[in-house]
Amino acid sequence: MIKNAMVSTLVAASLAGLGGCANMRDTQKGVGGGAAIGAGVGAAIGALTAGGHTGRSAATGAAIGGLIGAGSGYLWSQHMQKQKEAMEQATKGTGIDVSQTADNRLKINIPSDASFDSGKYALKPSLKPVLAKLAATLKQNPVTTVSIIGHTDSTGSDAINGPLSINRAKATQDYLVSRGVASGRIAIDGRGSREPVADNGTVSGRAMNRRVEIFVAEPAPQQK
Numbered sequence: 001m002i003k004n005a006m007v008s009t010l011v012a013a014s015l016a017g018l019g020g021c022a023n024m025r026d027t028q029k030g031v032g033g034g035a036a037i038g039a040g041v042g043a044a045i046g047a048l049t050a051g052g053h054t055g056r057s058a059a060t061g062a063a064i065g066g067l068i069g070a071g072s073g074y075l076w077s078q079h080m081q082k083q084k085e086a087m088e089q090a091t092k093g094t095g096i097d098v099s100q101t102a103d104n105r106l107k108i109n110i111p112s113d114a115s116f117d118s119g120k121y122a123l124k125p126s127l128k129p130v131l132a133k134l135a136a137t138l139k140q141n142p143v144t145t146v147s148i149i150g151h152t153d154s155t156g157s158d159a160i161n162g163p164l165s166i167n168r169a170k171a172t173q174d175y176l177v178s179r180g181v182a183s184g185r186i187a188i189d190g191r192g193s194r195e196p197v198a199d200n201g202t203v204s205g206r207a208m209n210r211r212v213e214i215f216v217a218e219p220a221p222q223q224k
């Protein structure tokens with residue numbers, strides 16, 4: 001019972017820390033709030049597993065939890081939330097998936113049906129309005145960085161799939177640049193068929209694996 005009471009107290013303390021975040025600027029909430037939550041939950045875990053050293057384990061758990069909460073390096077600000085909502089609206093009905101990743105990046109997953117014909121790296125006309133909207137949101141939040149990663153299915157050799165995946169990422173980058181996004185903000189990479197998300201043994205699985213992923217990240221401020 002004593003142990004459970006301690007856990008409750010620690011969790012309540014973490015929630016109180018969250019309440020303190022209400023007065024923070026957007027650029028503080030991601031790191032400060034994450035650290036508060038992480039510390040409280042970490043302490044609770046430490047208390048549950050303490051054995052005969054409750055105080056010491058709780059403190060260790062709090063330290064580890066704080067590092068987990070503050071260490072992602074990315075901030076989910078109001079700008080990022082608005083950008084996510086704008087992209088959800090722009091991609092409605094296209095099959096393109098928009099999500100927030102665990103490390104606070106905006107992920108736009110573009111399957112082959114919406115992006116490129118098989119074996120090609122020319123943008124489909126239907127994708128251009130989506131990328132135009134993305135470019136507009138990127139210009140509204142110029143501190144963000146962009147990573148574009150191209151993928152293929154396992155059909156064909158690595159000698160073909162590697163360059164194809166890079167060319168698809170490059171075509172996506174070129175379009176964003178043509179819409180006014182600085183090229184220095186955009187990194188590209190091609191993974192070929194090395195990172196499947198579905199079974200390459202099926203037609204539907206191969207279609208899911210042929211994709212371009214765009215990640216938008218707002219760096220968290222450095223802690224002094």
